[in-house]
Amino acid sequence: MRNLNSQKVPVPTLERLATYLTALAEMSDRSVQTISSSDIEMLTGINAAQFRKDLSYFGEFGRPGIGYDVEELRSRLAKILKVSRTQPVLLVGAGNLGSALVGYPGLRAQNFHIVAVFDNNYNKIGRRLWDLEIRDVADMAAANRELQARIGIIAVPSNAAQEVAGRLVEAGVRAILNFAPAPLKVPADVVVRNVDFVQELAVLAFHLSEEEEADPELVRGIL
Numbered sequence: 565m566r567n568l569n570s571q572k573v574p575v576p577t578l579e580r581l582a583t584y585l586t587a588l589a590e591m592s593d594r595s596v597q598t599i600s601s602s603d604i605e606m607l608t609g610i611n612a613a614q615f616r617k618d619l620s621y622f623g624e625f626g627r628p629g630i631g632y633d634v635e636e637l638r639s640r641l642a643k644i645l646k647v648s649r650t651q652p653v654l655l656v657g658a659g660n661l662g663s664a665l666v667g668y669p670g671l672r673a674q675n676f677h678i679v680a681v682f683d684n685n686y687n688k689i690g691r692r693l694w695d696l697e698i699r700d701v702a703d704m705a706a707a708n709r710e711l712q713a714r715i716g717i718i719a720v721p722s723n724a725a726q727e728v729a730g731r732l733v734e735a736g737v738r739a740i741l742n743f744a745p746a747p748l749k750v751p752a753d754v755v756v757r758n759v760d761f762v763q764e765l766a767v768l769a770f771h772l773s774e775e776e777e778a779d780p781e782l783v784r785g786i787l
Contacts, residue, residue, distance in 0.1 A: 588638040600631040657719030658683040708735040722746035
């Protein structure tokens with residue numbers, strides 16, 4: 565798998581750019597025309613100096629004493645993140661998580677469009693998931709010759725994740741968002757981002773205060 569940290573732009577910077585883009589979309593909806601780095605800090609909690617450093621990877625932005633034109637900055641960040649146009653996405657897994665992802669309006673708001681859903685359960689294939697018909701995972705490569713999606717989402721049990729990753733790669737996908745709690749082996753030119761809800765909850769649990777751990781009654785009182 566390609567190591568994103570070896571590239572010029574650090575992964576945390578890209579993650580923060582996505583946060584800035586969301587904030588700018590909100591400002592645009594409010595008809596805000598200009599914004600400062602201090603405003604960005606208030607909106608996102610990310611230090612103003614860090615914001616300016618993140619932008620410096622991609623050239624000059626804003627004007628001294630005036631700030632940043634919201635629409636211009638939003639457009640430039642969208643182009644940098646390659647979401648200035650719709651990105652078609654394949655989803656594998658038509659369970660509860662898959663259904664939630666297909667129905668999530670935030671994806672389309674950021675120009676990500678799930679164009680096909682695949683599963684290997686014959687009781688699901690042919691049924692509709694929101695506005696999409698669930699397709700046989702065996703037909704993925706053929707379907708994507710028309711759809712031309714380069715991003716895939718894995719929302720299947722861990723024991724099926726590697727096989728699904730292989731099918732996505734064979735279908736032409738070069739970026740995978742993996743919700744399965746399993747490491748994936750993919751070619752060097754394929755990027756994988758892993759999302760493990762249980763892992764994140766475990767980290768949060770670790771950060772619970774010692775007082776709550778020592779006194780269960782305190783927790784019950786809060787609830």
